[in-house]
Amino acid sequence: MADLTTYREAVAEGIAREMRRDKRVVCLGEDIGAAEGVFKTAVGLFKEFGPGRVWDTPISEQAIVGAALGASMTGMRPVAEIMFSDFLACCYDYLANEIPKLRYMTGGQVTAPLVIRTANGGGLGFGAQHSQATENWAFAIPGLKIAAPSTPADVVGLMASAIRSDDPVVFFEHKGLFASKGEPAPPDHVVPLGEAAIVRSGSDVTLVALAYTVPMALSAAERLAEDDISAEVVDLRCLVPLDARTVLESVERTSRVVIVEENPYQGGWGGTLASIVADEGFELLDAPVRRVAAECVPLPFADALEDIVMPTVDKVVEAVRKPVAY
Amino acid sequence: MTASPEPAATPTLGVEGLLRAYERMRVIRGVEKAAHDLFLRGLVKGTTHLAAGQEAIAVGASEALRDDDYVFATYRGHHHAMARGATPTECLAELMSKSTGLNKAKGGSMHLTKADHGMLGSYAIVGSHLPIACGAAWSAKLRGSDQVAVAFFGDGATNIGAFHESLNLAAVWKLPVLFVCENNFYMEYTPIQSVTSVANPAADRAVGHQIPAAVIDGNDVDVVYAAVSAAADRARFGDGPTVIEAQTYRHYGHSRTDPAKYRPADELEQWLRRDPLDSARARVAELGASSDDIEAAEQRAAGAVESAIEEATAAPDADPAEALTDVWADGGAAWRT
Numbered sequence: 001m002a003d004l005t006t007y008r009e010a011v012a013e014g015i016a017r018e019m020r021r022d023k024r025v026v027c028l029g030e031d032i033g034a035a036e037g038v039f040k041t042a043v044g045l046f047k048e049f050g051p052g053r054v055w056d057t058p059i060s061e062q063a064i065v066g067a068a069l070g071a072s073m074t075g076m077r078p079v080a081e082i083m084f085s086d087f088l089a090c091c092y093d094y095l096a097n098e099i100p101k102l103r104y105m106t107g108g109q110v111t112a113p114l115v116i117r118t119a120n121g122g123g124l125g126f127g128a129q130h131s132q133a134t135e136n137w138a139f140a141i142p143g144l145k146i147a148a149p150s151t152p153a154d155v156v157g158l159m160a161s162a163i164r165s166d167d168p169v170v171f172f173e174h175k176g177l178f179a180s181k182g183e184p185a186p187p188d189h190v191v192p193l194g195e196a197a198i199v200r201s202g203s204d205v206t207l208v209a210l211a212y213t214v215p216m217a218l219s220a221a222e223r224l225a226e227d228d229i230s231a232e233v234v235d236l237r238c239l240v241p242l243d244a245r246t247v248l249e250s251v252e253r254t255s256r257v258v259i260v261e262e263n264p265y266q267g268g269w270g271g272t273l274a275s276i277v278a279d280e281g282f283e284l285l286d287a288p289v290r291r292v293a294a295e296c297v298p299l300p301f302a303d304a305l306e307d308i309v310m311p312t313v314d315k316v317v318e319a320v321r322k323p324v325a326y
Numbered sequence: 327m328t329a330s331p332e333p334a335a336t337p338t339l340g341v342e343g344l345l346r347a348y349e350r351m352r353v354i355r356g357v358e359k360a361a362h363d364l365f366l367r368g369l370v371k372g373t374t375h376l377a378a379g380q381e382a383i384a385v386g387a388s389e390a391l392r393d394d395d396y397v398f399a400t401y402r403g404h405h406h407a408m409a410r411g412a413t414p415t416e417c418l419a420e421l422m423s424k425s426t427g428l429n430k431a432k433g434g435s436m437h438l439t440k441a442d443h444g445m446l447g448s449y450a451i452v453g454s455h456l457p458i459a460c461g462a463a464w465s466a467k468l469r470g471s472d473q474v475a476v477a478f479f480g481d482g483a484t485n486i487g488a489f490h491e492s493l494n495l496a497a498v499w500k501l502p503v504l505f506v507c508e509n510n511f512y513m514e515y516t517p518i519q520s521v522t523s524v525a526n527p528a529a530d531r532a533v534g535h536q537i538p539a540a541v542i543d544g545n546d547v548d549v550v551y552a553a554v555s556a557a558a559d560r561a562r563f564g565d566g567p568t569v570i571e572a573q574t575y576r577h578y579g580h581s582r583t584d585p586a587k588y589r590p591a592d593e594l595e596q597w598l599r600r601d602p603l604d605s606a607r608a609r610v611a612e613l614g615a616s617s618d619d620i621e622a623a624e625q626r627a628a629g630a631v632e633s634a635i636e637e638a639t640a641a642p643d644a645d646p647a648e649a650l651t652d653v654w655a656d657g658g659a660a661w662r663t
Contacts, residue, residue, distance in 0.1 A: 026468060052468070058498065063457045063491035070461020070475070073446055074396065076468060078461070093488075097451050098458065100653075107430030108652040109441035142661065143653050166655030194663065245663035276662070 008178040010152035010185065011041035011117070014159030015079060019049050022077060025163055028055040028064055029081025029117075038083055039119050039178055061090035065116060069099055072114035077163055085120040085134040085172060092137070099168045100143025115162045116170045120148070121212050121262055122310055123176040128298035131306070133262035135210070138170045139239050139269045145193055146239040148172040150214035152182040154237060157191030165193060174211045194241030198250065202232035205256040205320050208247055208273060210236045213260040213311060220260075220316035229324055239269055244276045248284070251277060255286035256323040260316055265293035287323035292316050337555055338548050339389055341613040347389055347547045348606040349623040351381040354405045355603060356631030357414045361404065361421055361435070362578060369639070370421045374435045375402035379545075379577035382602035383508050384409035386550025387476060390558055396444050396462040396475040398455040401436035402508075402576075403448030406478055410445035412438060414634035424641035431644035432652065453479060453486030456505065460492050463503035463561075474561040476504040476554070482513035484527040493535040493569070502561035504554065505532075507571045508544060514580045515588050532569035544572025545602040548609065575600075 005013070019025045027049075032042040033056040046054045057064050061082055068080035082088055088095055095116070102110050122131035138144050145167050147158045155173070162169035199214065200221050209217040214235045221231035232250050236243060251257050257277055259270035270291040277289050295309045339347055358378040364370045377384070384405035391397070399406035407417055412428055420427030421435050428438055436450040446462065449455035459477035466473035483489055484507060496503050507528035511518055524530035532539035538560075543549045550572060557568035575597035579586035586594075611620060653659040 055499070058491070058494055060491035060495060062454075062488045063460060063495040066454070066457020066488065066492070067461035067464055067495065070398075070446075070458035070463070071465040071468070072461070073441075073458070074462045074465040076465045093451055093454055094457075098449070098454055102447065103655070104652045105429060105433040105437045106439040106441065106447060107428070107432050107648075108657065109429070109439050110446065111655045113655070142659075240661050242662040 003184060004181040005152045005184040006178065007152045007155055007180050007182070008039065008041055009043070010155035011159070011173055012043045012045060013185070014156040015042070016045060016048060017156065018160060018163040019045070019053060024075065024077045025079060026053045026055065026071070026076055027079045027081070028057050028068060030057055030059055030083050032056060032081055037081070039175070041173065041178070061087050062094065065091040065094040066098070068114045068116065069094060069112055072112045073110050077113050079115045079117060079163060082116060082118040084130050085118040086129050086132050088118060088134055088137060095138060095144065095170070096141050100141050104143065111166050112168045113166045114168050116168070118170070118172060119175045120172040121174045121176055122299050122306060123212065125301055125303055125306060127301040131299040133294065135172050135239060136263040136268050139272070140267070144240060145169040146172070147193060147237065148174070148211040148239065149237060150177065150211050150235050153185040153189060154191055156185035157189045158193070158237065160190045161193045169193070172211060176212045180215070191237065194238050194243055196237055196243035196246040197235045198232060198246070199235045200231065200233040202230040202254065204230045204254055205232070205258060205324055206247065206250040206254045207231050207233045207258050207260055207316065207320070208236060209233060209260045210239065212262055216311060216313055217260050217316060219313045220320065223313065223317050224320055229320065231320065242273070244273070247273065247277065248281045251281050251284045255284060257285070258290045258292060258316065258319050258323065260311055261291065261293045262311060263294060264296050265291060266296040268293045287326035290319050290323055292319045337552055339551050341610060341615055343389060344548065344606060344610045344613065345615050345619060345623055347385045348603065348610055349627050350385045350409065351547065351603050351606060352624055352627035353414060353630050354381045354384070354408050356627060357408065357417060357634065358404060360418060360631060360635050364418070364422065365582065370435070371423060372434050373582050374421065375581045376578040377402050377405040377576070379597070379602070380508050380510065380574045381405050382547040382606070383478065383506065383544045383550050383572045383574060386547040387506060387554040390551050390554035391476065392473065394444055394471070395473050395558070396446050396459065398446055398459045398462070398475065398477045399448045400452070400455070400479055400483070401448055401450040402480065403438055404435070407438035407440055407445055407448065410440055411443040412440040412445065414630055415637045418634050418638035419641050422638050423644050424638060425643060425645045425648070426641040430648050432648060453483035453488040455479070456483070456488050456492035457495070459503055460496050460501055463496070463501040464499060466502055472562050474502045474504060474558050476506055478506045478508060480513070481507060481509040481511065481518040481527045484531060485522060490531070493532065493537055493567070496567040497535045497537050500564065500566035503567045504557045504561060505567060505569045506554070507569070509571050509573050510576045512580070512589070515584070526571050528569050529571040537567050537569050539569035539571065541571045541573065544574035545600050545605065547602060547606050
């Protein structure tokens, strides 16, 4: 197991690989140049590609994302960074009204091959305005593709697909995973958008997870194995396209499903997935669909309080016992 | 009303250019009137924001730009689509929900787009397209293409955050972008002066970003042509953005059937006397165009509008199959397996 790499390093590696293969790829964002990103996810980019391809911006989220859109419409492949995913609210007009709608409302005249990267999620005690899991904000709007990798190799592979995609992609990097380590991506590694991965096989229950909740679900599966409960873990990897088929096929094997999502229960993506399972997999089920999601309150600051609000391994284990006993 | 417009500067369109511009303005005026009438007859649905009275800005700018330059307009953007080469027929067909519409009837009046002519959209969230125009200008700079991008917007947009973010970014990055404010003195139903801290809502703000700005007579097509030519030259030369505040007036209300009763009668009358079409006609005659040539241009314009109304009316309705296409670049709308 030599030479593990961090999730954080994988972000810069994934971008650098695409910048080497395609001159149209350019980066813009706050502190991403000489400062190499506040989360150090842009390390080496400015040094290798210079100020002509790695552009520091003012604190102007609308200008960042709007400029990325304009550049993408005119022959470039911009990768815009929004430092914290909470700040997507500062440029939500572009996520909600401009980027996902332009192609449709122009009758297909315009394409927007851009990537918006953003550091998402809680667990680090950053409080209510720097900790949210906001993937459901993007998921609420038809017309955006959404990637949210859980491992360093998937970061590189999904980054390749996101940047090469002719459609706009919102790329959620999880703050709680930046320091985590994994196998480095092999050369030319590409993970297609919209393909979930079964990261642990099991027969009693399917745990559907995304990004930060993938290692959480895997830990829960370990604990459940001690009680002879065999959990299968599906890493969705993307929310759009949503690989519902892989989930339904897994449920066919296990007859039970628990969805583990970090965004709030209220309006979280798991609600859509649960409705698909209910609509199309009702006869596969031996128990009601369960969701483990964040409590419907703002994220608190103190660790002890954050643990109450966010999903945890304990909560997943507890949630699984009910359908298994059903 | 506000600061005096600057006098006309060289270059000018010349007699041929001015006659061409006059004819195009006549076409736009005719289409706007048709849109108004068709709306009242129930044949145009939703809403319209007509640009009658503001034609000189679109046409003058278009005359000054290269074919490969980029233009971004607002929901009041029919004039920009047509100035950049959208046909009256495809514009009216779009307004009338026809399958032959400019946007396949998926955009409507507020989103006219002619991308293959560099007209990259009409945006209905006030001010949202200024950052997008910055991005197109950034792209031109990155590609070394010498193209410029132009964002047209109303006076109301100058109080939006995206306006200020755009001016700063454009100045810092020295982007080849032109910010052209069509100051028609009303932010929807409210006089812009009553909600704005400066007299010239765009030009006075440019100063704070150290961007050169001019307040011009937006009803004089030659003045617009000259100002946009100079600003585009600056941009292509690498000297960065320019703000042009073109004073103008809309002949119709803000939208749909708004009768614009909030505008004083004498003010309206004064501006109607400064109709950009009338002044272009007078100027082109003064420069030596014959009345035959002028009348021929007027007849061509009227004929183009008339046949556009006929063709758009006869066109097939929106194709139901189009409702679930064009979300993604592959033409489809699939979001899940």
